[in-house]
Amino acid sequence: MAGSKNNCKQPYSFVLADGAAPFEVLGTVELAIKFSNSITHINGHIARNLCTDMIIGMDYINKYNLNINVKKQIVSIDYKNHIYIMLIDKHFKSxxxxxxxxxxxxxxxxxxxxxxxxxxxxxxxxxxxxxxxxxxxxxxxxxxxxxxxxxxxxxxxxxxxxxxxxxxxxxxxxxxxxxNPMFQYSRVFTSSPHKSFGAVSYSDAIPARYGLKVDDAANDDSYIASKAFLQNRNEVRSSQKDIGCNTIQAVSPVIVEHINMLV
The missing domain is CATH 2.70.40.10 (Deoxyuridine triphosphatase (dUTPase))
Known part of the structure; x- marks a missing residue:
């Protein structure tokens, strides 16, 4: 994640979508967030005394049609007419x-x-x-x-x-x-981008006709194989090119190694 910051001359208040969580805003920042192998962009507020590193609001969710499938433990976004998928990594330690x-x-x-x-x-x-x-x-x-x-x-x-x-x-x-880093260990998987069919078709489960299959592999790695069908006017072409991607690590392995040496 990267970004450029703009400080406000006069701080102002900002309320989340629930209408009950006010924050004192010190400025704005243009964020570049890596999701799968794609870079997404969003404008964010810099808040004083935030309870976490970052809160993803409805503006990002709506812009990229972000979907969390709790049953399959995956997160997906709709970006440039393709669906990109990442796994929710539950295996982390303090x-x-x-x-x-x-x-x-x-x-x-x-x-x-x-x-x-x-x-x-x-x-x-x-x-x-x-x-x-x-x-x-x-x-x-x-x-x-x-x-x-x-x-x-x-x-x-x-x-x-x-x-x-x-x-x-x-x-x-x-x-x-x-x-407690959310993504301390990486899970490597491959996926092909899908053509987007909108939020309604993709809101709850992944239809079988999209050719998406989730399997468990050795060494706790997870692999997602899929087929993407892209229509270009009168002809339909099949895309078989796989994209390798990793979940984002919150803490650098070098820093973790140095910390473990000090403990």
Whole structure:
């Protein structure tokens, strides 16, 4: 996904289609979203304090006739008179990002102190799970439960519940951020573009006459084989060219490898 951003001189409010979810909009962005082997485009709003990375609204759904088939666990769009399909990947696991103290800390008895912690990811906002007991010190605990990191750093509040001064060394792991990427593992499949027959014909299930078949293959890879029939005035030509595509990875494998080495 890529895009160019335009900031607003004056922020304004934006309400979703449900009429009950207002957001403060800071600007707009032109997004290029990769779906299967095609690049789709949409204009989006930049919202303050959004609960997730991105919300796909009705404008994108209507523009590309996006359809979610829960029974078959596939998502499809209508783009340039063709239907493109991707699988919903359910097999993913949480990623634990270690949070370490950036500098030594001294905490007086029965008091609180704020200090800086760091992670190997440039920016993220996620739930924080502290160590049950910090190494070599069971009297220090972290107050914050949700942390927002910018430029690899964030300020957190530590408490000392004992009657004696306590200290924390630099580089000590004080806990973990836990994130759940939607598409951590790729499923590779092939599909041929179909000619679009509109939302009504394609809204619930995939008709058998389209020649679409979903099978399970070895190594949990999924393959979709299909035939596309394109009509060009008086003649009908069959297209057999397969298109290989992957589900989009939310986290780079290199970053995941580095995180796992730190845990």
């Amino acid at each position: 990623i634990k990002i270690p949070v370490s103290s950036s500098k030594p800390l001294f905490i007086p008895p029965n008091s609180f102190r704020t200090t800086q912690v760091s992670i190997p990811v440039s920016s993220i906002c996620s739930s924080f799970f502290p160590q049950f007991h910090l190494p070599h010190n069971k009297f220090i605990s972290v107050i914050d439960k949700h942390l927002k990191f910018q430029n690899y750093c964030c300020n957190v509040v530590f408490s000392n519940i004992s009657s004696y001064p306590q200290s924390l060394r630099q580089g000590v792991c004080v806990g973990y951020l836990v994130c």
